[in-house]
Amino acid sequence: MKTPPPSPGLRDLRHLTPARVGLGRSGASLPTSALLAFMLDHARARDAVHAGFDISAIIAGLDALGLQTLRVSSRARSRKDYLRRPDLGRKLDAASQGLLADGSRVPCDLAIVIGDGLSPSAVTVQAVELVRALVSRLAIGKIQLGPVIVASGARVALSDEIGALLGARMAVMLIGERPGLSAPHSVGAYLTFAPRTGRMDAERNCVSNIHSSGLSHDEAAFKIAWLIREGLARQVTGVALKDESSGQARIEPA
Template identity: 70%
Template sequence: MKTPVLACRSLSDLRELTPARVGLGRAGASMPTDALLAFTLDHARARDAVHGAFDTSRLVEELASLGLAPVLLSSQARNRRDYLRRPDLGRMLDPASQRALADRSGGPCQLAIVVGDGLSPAAVNVHAVELVRHLVPRLQEAGVQPGGTAVASGARVALGDEIGAMFGARMVLMLIGERPGLSAPDSLGAYLTFAPRIGLTDADRNCVSNIHGAGLGYDEAAFKIAWLVREGLARQVTGVALKDESGGAAPARIGAGWFECDKSET
């Protein structure tokens, strides 16, 4: 019996398959100049993404053009410095935002959508609207009508729980900028929580992450999110109790028993 011969692949082949920093080489005891400069540039891009401006006015305008009626909200983080040093402040609405939601008209809904800046406002500015544009038709095919919609500044993921609860939503979808990496400073994450309320943890959520130009595309992400929304509403769970088993099947309608959202609520 002949011993099988394993083909040897070079580090250059590996580099073509991943944006990770592999096989950088060395110059003496240090990295080569090109690798060091590339690292420094990517680090600067990641820092810029964290501290970038959140384009709330454009987001509100473009979400409105998709048939949504977003309300502009803020967390208790007064500025970016507070936001980075006090994560707890980003999980709570400020008093003015609480009053705005409490005074709104409209009843409960199936799904609230919250767009928050998170740790990469750059990611939200670039990807959030396009993802929603792909998502809304998927939700409608599944029999889900988005209701309360918000654009929230200084937001952490858990801020969606309070907003969703005040909207009276069965489920909340939080679209938020993920922590920038050295290969992806503009990655968007989508977090789904059934029966949102203050005090929930990440074990109660599902996440579709890595949504960006070199990661998960808008259509694929929208398909996964719509499947999780449909199944989460039908099973009345999200988080560790709900696994992504979407496979290749198109999402079906969830049935006639669910109530519709009042779009006038925002």
Template identity: 80%
Template structure:
């Protein structure tokens, strides 16, 4: 008779997730170590929100990939205003609109926008490497790219206005996600077909949790490229486009290509 496997413990669960489980207690409070770890992670999350987007480093990294980078800003004049007025982060300021509108660029399939969002630290850490992994997949699909736009004070919807000004069939907003206590440096990618001001979240696909303990660059690039390719072919994104990619790049599947 087969011996049943021993039941899993909370200690086993802690090895499977960075979430706060099985912290224990000291009287009516948390143990000192758990409290110190919470305080440190809270400080890291706050630092991520208030970090600055490192445009020069990002532009240099993209230039090495052969990509032109434009710099724009939302109507939020400061980080404090950005946090207090989300609506201002969804609109370009006048100078940025003029810059994009005066470029006389032809239409493109995809406009890639890199926005600081609620975690500029995530963008500084992951955006260039994600684009590096994404580019070969887009090129193999024959997807024509416009210039990459780095946006300060950006909310997700800012990519809609940018995509429309660049005459892009689709916009991909790579943006820092709201920091959590276990993931202060998480990057998200939001894809919108036929971008224009007024698009709703129901019209977008999202690939989130791109960071060292979440989706790898290769996994994320695989999903994004599949959604871009299928979105352009079908003329939709959002609730009308489900991720049927199989979940992982062929190199990571057990059954091979």
């Protein structure tokens, strides 16, 4: 009779998750090492929220990919305004509205918007490589791209107004996600079919946790491209479009 394997313990669980489990204790408190690790991760999360947004580096990287870019701003004039007034981050300022309301611009299938969000440093580091992986997959489906918009002071819903002004059938916002204690540099992608001001979150699809310990750029680009193709074909996003990309054969760009 075989001896049954020992039941998994907290030590085993700690190897499977970055969550804070099985930290131990020192008297009635945490061990010093666990407390210091928590304080460090908390400081990194706070720093990510207030980090600078290197727009010039992002635009230079997009230019190197041969993509047309435009720079816009929300109505949040400072980081303090952005954090205290989320509504201001959902609307373009007057100058940006005028820039995008160009009647000579040809309507497109997809508007890609890159926004700083709540982790500007994550976007600065990851945006160009994520776009590189994405556009190569979109080229396979012959999806017509509009100019890539780089937006400061951006909330997710800012892509609704941008997409509508560009005459885009769909908008995808690549934005810095709210920092967590284990993932301060994560990017999320939010997709909206027929973007217009007033769209609800239930009308969007989201691919989140794009970072070094989460979804890779290639994995995320595969999922985003699948949702874009299916969303355009079915003319829906959000709760009406289930992500079934995991069951699809992966077609790698040449």
